[in-house]
Amino acid sequence: MKRTFTRNAAVTAAVLTLSLSLAACGDDDDSNDNANDSSNDSSMTSDDPMTDTESPSMTGAEPFGEGCKLIPADGAGSFTGMASEPVATAASANPLLKTLVSAVQTAGLVDTLNGAEALTVFAPTDDAFAKIDKKTLDGVLADKETLTTILTHHVVAGKLSPDMVAGEHETLAGDTINVSGSGEMFTVGKEKASVLCGNIQTANATVYVVDTVLMP
Template identity: 65%
Template sequence: MRKITRTTGLAAMALTLSLGLAACGNEDDDSSASETSSSASESPMESESMESTPMESESTMTEGSAAAAPFGEGCAAVPTEGAGSVDSMATKPVATAASENPLLTTLVAAVGKAGLVDTLNSAEALTVFAPTDDAFAQIPKKDLNALLKDKKALTEVLTHHVVAGQLGPDEVGGEHETLAGDTIEVMGEGEAWTVGDEKAAVLCGNIPTANATVYVIDSVLMP
């Protein structure tokens, strides 16, 4: 009888110890699982918070850059670097900047013949609608030569292409008084604009210079 009682007592102690260890093990497992679960639930929120701000900042910068950039298919003909490039023109007054642009050699010659270089370069803020060489080539050669020799008429034609203020794409639309004292109307939206009664198309718009904004157009505007 004593042997049976003693054996039974030892078995009971062993069972109790085993259950206790198992319980401790379960508690440790539960604690680890709880910590892991808590960490997992916090990490995505922290990651999302860290990633969202740079994405918003990048979007804002992109929109700002796009708003300031020149636009139009004709901009592909503007040099990408060096003299005549957008970066180079932005540092020089408008008549000097135009003299570097390969699209505007006839206009630059006409400005020189009319004696308007200093007038344009010293102005505080202008918008210039600048006809390309191809635009001047549309005028019969005899008529163009006559115009280039008539300083008064040439000045009137050239100043008809210039308005006060540096007008961006959000301001250029509408009717504007020119330096010639008459008016021109600019119509359109986005990147599609026409200028004057001739409906001259803007080929490359919103080109910055030190004191002006230039819109390269495909026709010469007549007063």
């Protein structure tokens, strides 16, 4: 009787030991599964911020140049505001380009510029026009044909990014214009006009603001 009891106790102890071992294994498996799931979640989470971080640098659409600090930080004349409007409308909100906008209106080129699919515009500032003596400027503004030729000499078909803008390009006036330089340093035309703020995006054009009026 005593021997039977001892044998039963031993069997019971073995069963309990086996059950505990299996439970422990199950806990380990669950822990491993949870760890793997966490690892996978962590990997997926870390990928997303990396993509977000890389996106702006891949666009290459940032304006550049010392003159860019003169562009309003917000409103219709800001980089964001100009990006949503066609080029003539966008320029009308920019405080640096009032004389240019007035000249474009006088020449009747607003619809032509706004309606084009893609352009690059070398846009002289008000200070650039101020370099021309008043009598000469008034004479040009009064001669629509001459004014149109001068203004379209500042416009090239297609949106030229900074890595494409250097070289010789045909203008809407039917002649050519040469851009020299690289990176963020460019000069335009025989006048060697400096780009003050380049790669400004509008809805249908890329704009390079220059410090000198370009002559055909």
